[in-house]
Amino acid sequence: MIELSVRPLDAATWPAFAALVEANNGVWGGCWCVGFHLKLKGRTAAENRAEKERRAHDGTTHNALVFDGDECVGWCQFGTPDELPEIKSKRLYDKGLTTLPDWRITCFFTGKGHRGRGVANAALAGALDQIAQYGGGVVEGYPEETDDRKVSGSFLHTGPMAAFELHGFERTRPISPHRWVVTRTVSPS
Template structure:
């Protein structure tokens, strides 16, 4: 989920990548809490479950933390020192069943991928540092470590349009293409399915 949230002081040290787990949960949670739960309380649960009326930010937070404890959610966190400045979420279709533009996606679906890259978030003041690019690289490295396979993303093609950050939560096209993804098919006027085959590490 590309965003505009506070992530600490001005850019300083080199960026590193760590996976979301019980040890990195506090850093992840600090960034989310500094941003109203991300998009009004999603807590990066929108691709795990169908969000709707009746669900609260507190419920999303609790369920996300439970998934982290169970090892049932995956994200590459980008850190500046001890501060999380952004992330990229990835996982299997079983973990992340609720993608955007589902009807158009399923219309020409022939086979599910092994992995999905569903969303990105970058903290306010951190843009221009390559946070999304670094996060996607970390996700792909972990996918390779876990055996590789076909990876799908669902980025927004900005072209020459000025696009709100809320539309870029699935990632900008350039970040995916810079990592070697190719466009497979459009699923909305500006959103594409992009794919990459990752070899096992």
């Protein structure tokens, strides 16, 4: 079993995060984990990298980075709705919206060679711990339900339902045939 630790994305952890993203082709073709911050259409991977680095240095992005020793092997991104306005299935999400959450958990990534080793679970736990340190509140996620079908990892960038349910999230409403809004309240630490 590997020893995993979780640290926030900031100026000190940026080099390890960037090394993981670079080793994985910019993640999903050059997203650099900014696709929930802003619309990606027409943007280059270099622009996305610069945007994410700026946000990491000025504190306007939040990722719970998972480390195996000194190597970043994955993450879970979270933030406020203002910080992460670009969620998947937004039209259906907005249609059923009554109140915005305090926090959103928008995406996960685990590097090649590290999948199936508990990285996403550690990342989600780390994100919830960091949210508690920021004062807690209502947290939403938008996981993919995989119970009775095989799903490509590229569709699981918003996380699998089982991981969210393991961490106490409850299904609130569907926003696509297999994606749900799930919620949980996190107490401040």
